[in-house]
Amino acid sequence: MYTAEYVPPTLVVDSVIFQLIDGELNVLLIQRGADPFKDWWALPGGYCAAGETTQGAMARILERKGGITIKQLQHIEQLYTFDTVARDPRGHAVSVSYMGIGLDLAPQQGSHTQQPHFFPLSALPDLAYDHKDIIEYARTRLAAKLSYTNVIFALLPPTFTLTQVQAAYEAVLGRELDKRNFRKKFLSFDLIQETDEMLREGPHRPARLFRFKTNGLQHLTTRFD
Amino acid sequence: MYTAEYVPPTLVVDSVIFQLIDGELNVLLIQRGADPFKDWWALPGGYCAAGETTQGAMARILERKGGITIKQLQHIEQLYTFDTVARDPRGHAVSVSYMGIGLDLAPQQGSHTQQPHFFPLSALPDLAYDHKDIIEYARTRLAAKLSYTNVIFALLPPTFTLTQVQAAYEAVLGRELDKRNFRKKFLSFDLIQETDEMLREGPHRPARLFRFKTNGLQHLTTRFD
């Protein structure tokens, strides 16, 4: 397949797994059990072997190291391939990065790692490799995608209130939105429909529950923001 | 660096090199000299070795196979990593793809290939591998970037008329724009300044030449379109 003198770089896959916890965007990290960066927090990642797609490798590694299956993720997309020679002290490792988004993800102890853990983006520990850059890249991509896709569905439960949708937008964009304008605009996309359920959860008026008309990523015909 | 039983996929880099010719977006192709896909047209591409960045590999391969140096390119960006196992019949090859944009590129015969050639996107030959998908991905990305960056500079000469700018937008977007509205909007970005030169090239009123205030990619604060 390639000549004797051709030695490819190591190919690795790193995953940025997001979910909302308490209205904040959180990312899944594992604590490394071996050098380099032993005991540092890092994105779940690992080798991609010949014959395995990068997304296949992502699924295998996430399950083994993060205790999460990709069926729990409502959206997955490839982000960028990080390839600087110095990013891994052991030698040249090219990293294909992915973003995955889920809901109520409860990571399990992986067989090769310490307990994986979700951290809010506002309180990340020091990170191994260039993983801080990768997370920042993912957050920027997700924020951009809010404005031209329905990707918000991946952060929300099957039924949800408009206040929850707005809170999810605000968590990703990192700024507050006007309640009346947000509802008018978001409803105009025609992505969701009322259910006949209400959410009662406090000493205040119950909130209407909605659901998405279709799941799966779609491009908006009109932009948000 | 990796254990004996770990065999990485081959890592290759494929480049989509665009330039405008006669008001149409063209892409650089080479004719393959060996199997697989012998004599088919393909994107210039080749192996990336350990210790070499993917962009470094791109530069080396473009020069060798396409007769173009990356210094001739006014913009380069990574696109996507194509990794399906079946995309190369010889075995699993993961392709990191790049888009490069230049001007007056005159490809030279490469040492390992037939004469490279620019083809308009509207008249592409059959292409090897998944290279048609890669070109389509690049065109879509470029069209999207027109609306939120100044990337149009990469398609234009150092001085240019507003009609040329509009024609470049139209070539990438694949649709016509209103002259008065285009000029008003584009000038409002404040990216360009008048020169005191005029372009005379026919039996009609000469056109004012402009230049960009800064080269290099910038995000627009307001969107086009």
Next chain:
DNA sequence: ACAAAAGTGTTAAGAATACACCCATGT
């Protein structure tokens, strides 16, 4: 004089923004 592209403004419709009060509930 004619053909060809350059250059230029106004109007109307639609979208974005700013903004404040009443409603339904649990305690």
Next chain:
DNA sequence: ACATGGGTGTATTCTTAACACTTTTGT
């Protein structure tokens, strides 16, 4: 009764879209 978050409409500003004629040149 009160505290809490749910729910709703309008006026203003800004942006977009549609549209046609005059100017300057080469032949």
